[in-house]
Amino acid sequence: MIHAVIMAGGVGERFWPLSRSATPKQLLNIIGRETMIEQTVSRLKPMVDESRIWVVTTVAQAPAIRKLLPGIPVSHILREPIGRNTAPCIALAAYAIAREEPEAGMVVLPADHVISPKREFQRTIRAAARTAAELGSLITIGIKPTFPSTGYGYIKRGKKISETGGLTFSRVSRFVEKPDRKVARRFLKSDLYTWNSGMFIWSIPAIIKAIEEHLPELADALSPLLKVGIRRRQAFLDRVYPGLPKVSIDYGIMEKHSDVLVTAAAFNWDDVGSWEALEKYLNKDDDNNYARGELVGVDSDNCISFSTGPLVGLVGVSDLIVVASGDAVLVCPRDKAQDVKKLVQKLKAKKKYQELV
Amino acid sequence: MIHAVIMAGGVGERFWPLSRSATPKQLLNIIGRETMIEQTVSRLKPMVDESRIWVVTTVAQAPAIRKLLPGIPVSHILREPIGRNTAPCIALAAYAIAREEPEAGMVVLPADHVISPKREFQRTIRAAARTAAELGSLITIGIKPTFPSTGYGYIKRGKKISETGGLTFSRVSRFVEKPDRKVARRFLKSDLYTWNSGMFIWSIPAIIKAIEEHLPELADALSPLLKVGIRRRQAFLDRVYPGLPKVSIDYGIMEKHSDVLVTAAAFNWDDVGSWEALEKYLNKDDDNNYARGELVGVDSDNCISFSTGPLVGLVGVSDLIVVASGDAVLVCPRDKAQDVKKLVQKLKAKKKYQELV
Numbered sequence: 001m002i003h004a005v006i007m008a009g010g011v012g013e014r015f016w017p018l019s020r021s022a023t024p025k026q027l028l029n030i031i032g033r034e035t036m037i038e039q040t041v042s043r044l045k046p047m048v049d050e051s052r053i054w055v056v057t058t059v060a061q062a063p064a065i066r067k068l069l070p071g072i073p074v075s076h077i078l079r080e081p082i083g084r085n086t087a088p089c090i091a092l093a094a095y096a097i098a099r100e101e102p103e104a105g106m107v108v109l110p111a112d113h114v115i116s117p118k119r120e121f122q123r124t125i126r127a128a129a130r131t132a133a134e135l136g137s138l139i140t141i142g143i144k145p146t147f148p149s150t151g152y153g154y155i156k157r158g159k160k161i162s163e164t165g166g167l168t169f170s171r172v173s174r175f176v177e178k179p180d181r182k183v184a185r186r187f188l189k190s191d192l193y194t195w196n197s198g199m200f201i202w203s204i205p206a207i208i209k210a211i212e213e214h215l216p217e218l219a220d221a222l223s224p225l226l227k228v229g230i231r232r233r234q235a236f237l238d239r240v241y242p243g244l245p246k247v248s249i250d251y252g253i254m255e256k257h258s259d260v261l262v263t264a265a266a267f268n269w270d271d272v273g274s275w276e277a278l279e280k281y282l283n284k285d286d287d288n289n290y291a292r293g294e295l296v297g298v299d300s301d302n303c304i305s306f307s308t309g310p311l312v313g314l315v316g317v318s319d320l321i322v323v324a325s326g327d328a329v330l331v332c333p334r335d336k337a338q339d340v341k342k343l344v345q346k347l348k349a350k351k352k353y354q355e356l357v
Numbered sequence: 358m359i360h361a362v363i364m365a366g367g368v369g370e371r372f373w374p375l376s377r378s379a380t381p382k383q384l385l386n387i388i389g390r391e392t393m394i395e396q397t398v399s400r401l402k403p404m405v406d407e408s409r410i411w412v413v414t415t416v417a418q419a420p421a422i423r424k425l426l427p428g429i430p431v432s433h434i435l436r437e438p439i440g441r442n443t444a445p446c447i448a449l450a451a452y453a454i455a456r457e458e459p460e461a462g463m464v465v466l467p468a469d470h471v472i473s474p475k476r477e478f479q480r481t482i483r484a485a486a487r488t489a490a491e492l493g494s495l496i497t498i499g500i501k502p503t504f505p506s507t508g509y510g511y512i513k514r515g516k517k518i519s520e521t522g523g524l525t526f527s528r529v530s531r532f533v534e535k536p537d538r539k540v541a542r543r544f545l546k547s548d549l550y551t552w553n554s555g556m557f558i559w560s561i562p563a564i565i566k567a568i569e570e571h572l573p574e575l576a577d578a579l580s581p582l583l584k585v586g587i588r589r590r591q592a593f594l595d596r597v598y599p600g601l602p603k604v605s606i607d608y609g610i611m612e613k614h615s616d617v618l619v620t621a622a623a624f625n626w627d628d629v630g631s632w633e634a635l636e637k638y639l640n641k642d643d644d645n646n647y648a649r650g651e652l653v654g655v656d657s658d659n660c661i662s663f664s665t666g667p668l669v670g671l672v673g674v675s676d677l678i679v680v681a682s683g684d685a686v687l688v689c690p691r692d693k694a695q696d697v698k699k700l701v702q703k704l705k706a707k708k709k710y711q712e713l714v
Contacts, residue, residue: 315695
């Protein structure tokens, strides 16, 4: 059977002040009525029963996630004592699943991506799961680029290995770091490159073997989870996590492993990386301002306004992001949306503002 | 004895969203701890006992003013049913005072000006009151210009008439509308011009005579106040006010009257006309941002931030005004501060936003 692991450890700094450390992007309903993690579960349900869904998250977010997803077994909400990047997160889930079902399939999905249509997503996951089960490969889902993004990593496909359910699975020829604009344009024209979405499918035996091979210290540290009972699990994690290597699954395993396949997904995908990315999900007014909540503008255009309560009044401004959320207000030009992180870092550094992040 | 009339009818559109129709600028503590109307009363008290202070205001503001100024007789809080500019406002007060003390002196002051030092203000008022009592003239307080303002009207002085308490009183040669920059520069260099501050001093007989002479229809409409009892006053005003001419005291009386004097006040004066004018009263941070309330900026400078609650976070912006007040947020470039009025007009025009203005 397939188990699904939802990675929900993101701290959501880029969506401050709406997102806070206890309520990052995946726990917000920035897009649509449901939170992004609920939408992630909804997309999975027809294929993976909630009893086989897992969430890896932080101690701070766990209570909110339990409330949002009451159908997921409490023992499947895995709490990382501290963030150690994606390889430990995935290894933790792999060993926890292996304890329940050693031969299971495993899908890994970020909690905060926007994907549509559902059916196409499900078709992709089913085909990939089937291929992973048959071949024992580690499979990564590539996304067909729709613009020359410099914000994503890319995957170059090599030799075609198999075809299932209308999808082609090819050997990964190379993982490419975020390119510059010129290279990104070249990738967009070529049909060899897809965006690295951070979605993976493999069998439990295959990923555990890969962890043992490429990150043996991680395997040593976390393999006791095969025997640690649920009650003792958190104490075990609290003890071992601080000593784990900080390493991504891409760098630690995927780029080193010999048997990695990629398929080009046909669904629409958006990781909604910043306030700037929200434009297409918001209502547009007559002046090309995009808003959630009340917005009234005078001589103002092309702004993004997001308010959980107060009316936002704009006078004579353009290309701004304005967010009003509870006890904080953010103002930032659209082309500086990535720098919201800097503000959050500055707030974190000052004791009197720590409750605001 | 001198009676003082505080004109508190301003609707405070320029300080939205802090100021609303029931709480315009004069009822806010934008500058200092006390509200501006309380500061106006404080400045008057050593010269004019509260029992001789009057406030002309709107029906909406009256309850707040009573609460703020419990020492002022309730019967001295005069409520205009609708705004009819300054001539009816002043005539209303003049007849109401005349009913109590027909030979009184009368000082007229806006409720929302910042003036310092108090002693210099008091010296000016005392000298002007003495001169008004002696000569029977209408006296207007001119302010020595400190910069070439294009936002104020100017008064050109003519022949010197008298000198009292170190102040010179001259015949007004001409009232000048708001000039352009070039003319304003010339006025600043000359010592003949002062800003028209909207502060006046005269005797009750002199102003009533002037009203009868220049605005006889106003005299006809409001002179019954000499006999109308306090209990029937509001009903009387409700009946006659809609028919009164909309005219300013400057245009309706001062510019037409033959015996008008001006003196150049030596105190500091600021009518704090917009958010932009608030800079000098706010705390400056290391990046030249000016704030009341919590402000944290990244790569942001020369902004004015005013918050009654939420933290304001600025990322990569300059020369902006950001105001967070209760159920509304304003964002506006500093050089567009006057246009906040336009936003308020737009809000007023839409039913669902009327509670926000």
